[in-house]
Amino acid sequence: MQCGNQNCCAHLLGVNELFFFIQSQTSVHLALKPELREAVAARQTLKFEPGERHGICRVVCRGCQAPLGKELPHGPSGASFVAFGLDKIVLQGKRYGRKDRARNLLNKIVEIEKRNLQQFFSNSLLQEAQAQPARKPEPQGPIKFASIDRPEDFNWRDLLVAEDSFKNGSSRRRRHSRQPRRYQLEAFAESLQRNLVLVMPTGSGKTLVAALLLARMKILNPSLMGALLVERVPLVFQQAQSLELDTGLRVAALCGENATDLSVRRLREGSHDILVATAGLLLSRVLEKRDLELTAFSCIVLDECHHAGTGGHNFSRVLDQLKSLPEGQRPRLLGLTASPVELKDLDSGKERLRRFKERFPAGTGIFRPAEARAMTPTVLEVPVSRSAVLDGFLEVARRILLNRLNDILRMRADSLGVEAWLSDAAVMIRRFSRLLGHLRSLRDRAIHLGISPERIKELMALLDVIDVARTLGLSFAVPLLQREMPNLVEALRGWLQSPQAAGWQTDRSERLRALENELTRLGEQSRALVFVSTRRTAKLLVSQCLAEQFRQLRPQVCIGQGGPDGMRWEDEQEVVIDRFNSGESRLMVSTSVLDISVTNT
Incomplete structure (x- = not known):
């Protein structure tokens, strides 16, 4: 493999150092074998640069500094691996474009080893891990909860990672811990004392409250894990990165695409402090594989918990399992939502709220901090009539x-x-x-x-x-x-x-006209976040509608990960969000899957 920069073309790796990582039928990466990463780094043909956010490295050619790839946290149990963009390299003398896919090369380049999730690590490493007898988990006593007789349980300052701290000697620099607002600390205190549904507006920092609770419960119960359950796979990795950055704890990101028997076994043996997973993955391991138990957790957080209001949702099934546990082994429960029920009218709203509360264990409270209500952004409602x-x-x-x-x-x-x-x-x-x-x-x-x-x-x-x-x-x-x-x-x-x-x-839609009218009235210190359904719409909205007319707002597109091999190489999401959070850009158009780092804006 050579550098794709035509002015460089330096030889970087041999084909025996690469492998095709087959996550699924449609998701295949050309990657560096994980067991060779340190040896390749020592050879100094590649340069590993810490990213701006999430501690993920960018990989560049040491000779010409051309970007080649980046680390992706999509391996078993959230393990990172170095993936290369086909348009950034020359492979066996051939150049590829942005639209080329690694999956189409599986049968064309037979010299490169193929591995799936079960074979992600080398056979020697895998055999060594499997040869070790599984440790039987020690019997667990009652879960220990915070007490008002111990004021230190409610202190947040020892729970968040501070600036320039390092984890386990890692050279990855971490961002400054966020300073919780008063209403977030109120919510944290409430969640320590009882099972809770926390109702706060989008962008007001619900995830930070969850991070504080998970960190405190880990300190109170060192032998137990915490869990954060999400509805969609992209959120698994986003939330896991955020929790690890905020708390410094060991966070495993698991979903159906990367969970293996070995990764779950290691999880059960104490390899991680927090599990971030889809609810479906947890249920399959608890009810079908039976290699994980809910009693292994001291705290469970449900992100977007309003989905539990529908009886067939996996969140509802998780709640049913929790209610069946003995009282002393039932984890602390925290649900996060911006709106627990959809309110069409008062009577139906009351009935929906009653059914929603019935899904949770008895005594679960609903808490909405008064101060957080003032942070609710102005939502523009536009007519939906069509020509x-x-x-x-x-x-x-x-x-x-x-x-x-x-x-x-x-x-x-x-x-x-x-x-x-x-x-x-x-x-x-x-x-x-x-x-x-x-x-x-x-x-x-x-x-x-x-x-x-x-x-x-x-x-x-x-x-x-x-x-x-x-x-x-x-x-x-x-x-x-x-x-x-x-x-x-x-x-x-x-x-x-x-x-x-x-x-x-x-033909121009009334939605577009209403948006343009609203943006002309945007205050000098205000910012606007526009959500659309698809990437195509987001790109067209910015490039053909907003870029010139609202140039002073510096509009930008945030559409998450994508592109060849599942990576975006230009206008990366982290940079876009940093610009929006800092106020450098005051207008962002995003698809519904948005990195959770847009908070407190």
């Missing part, structure tokens, strides 16, 4: 989606429910996020189901266009179609040539 030409487009797009999806699935069980979401254009818009998630799931399982992934991607591209049309208007969506999606243009040609399509060139 006649947009309605016509959405109806045609709905029919194309329905027909092609039925053709692809051939009446498979996967189609159940989807037809109802596409029953008419209004339902399609309301179920947009679920429909997009369903297609992503189909894409990931396409090969296993005998479906062409390209056909699923085409439908996802059509959903992209639908989102651009409903959010920005047809004057943005149709050129996107014509520019990048010729197959879909052909499917829509009949509508584009019909009288019903007249006027699409000037």
Whole structure:
């Protein structure tokens, strides 16, 4: 492997030092073998630079300083590994582009070893670990909770990592610990004394309260772990990084894609202090694999706990399991949410709140700090009425989606429910996020189901266009179609040539107009955060709508990790968030998966 900089081309690694890390059918990384990292670092052909945030290293060519890759925390039990971007290197004399994927090279470059989650570490390391007999966990007594007779239990200053401190001799510099606000300390004190649902606005720092509680409960119960459960896989790694940075504790990030029997065994034997996982992963290990017990935890935090209000959600199943434990072995419980129930009217709201509380153990309180209410941001509500030409487009797009999806699935069980979401254009818009998630799931399982992934991607591209049309208007969506999606243009040609399509060139959504009006009134010290559904919409909104008109706000896009091999190499999320938090940029457009570091703004 050589440096991809044409002015350098230095030889960096041999193929025997690389491996293809196969996380799933669609997620494959070209990576440095983890057991060789120290030896390669000592050779000084590569340079490992600490990142701005999260302690993750950037990897550059030592000769020319060209970026090559970065560490990703997606290995077993959150283990880090060095992954390379194919567009940044020369591999066996061949150059690759940003759109090339490592998974397409698996059968082309046979000299590079292939490993999955179970084989992530070298066979010698794996055999050594497996040869060691499993330690039986010691019987646990009652969980120890904070007491008002011990004032030190409520002190937060020994719980957060301070500036320039180092963990276990690591050279990774850590950020200054955040100073909790008064309402966060109130919430921390409340959570120590009883099971609690904490209601605080988005961005007000709920995660810091969770970090304080998990750290204190670890001190009170050194032999037990804490757990933070999230709903979506991206949040596993984001929350794990945040907790490790705030507390300095050993945090394992596990989900279905990286959990192995060995990583769970090490977890059970005390390798980590906190587990961050999806609720589904924890349930599968507790109820199916039976290699993990809820009694191994002194504290469990449910992020976005309002999902527990629906009986079939995994959070509800976790709560049922907790309620079945003996009183003395039941972990302290903290739920985090900005709104426990959706309030349509007073009577239905009361009933939903009653059902929500019934999901939690008896005595669980709901706490909303008064001071935090003042931090609730102004939410812009805009009309959702659509133009006649947009309605016509959405109806045609709905029919194309329905027909092609039925053709692809051939009446498979996967189609159940989807037809109802596409029953008419209004339902399609309301179920947009679920429909997009369903297609992503189909894409990931396409090969296993005998479906062409390209056909699923085409439908996802059509959903992209639908989102651009409903959010920005047809004057943005149709050129996107014509520019990048010729197959879909052909499917829509009949509508584009019909009288019903007249006027699409000037169609701008009411949402966009309302946003522009609001931004013109933005105060000099205020900032705006705009959420959209897809990356495509985020990029178009900034590049074609906001960049020139609101140049003084320095708008930027924050769309998280992505790109070839699961990495974004330009305008990285951490840098974008730093600019927004510092006020250098006052306008950020983001997809719904946003790094949790945007807080207290």
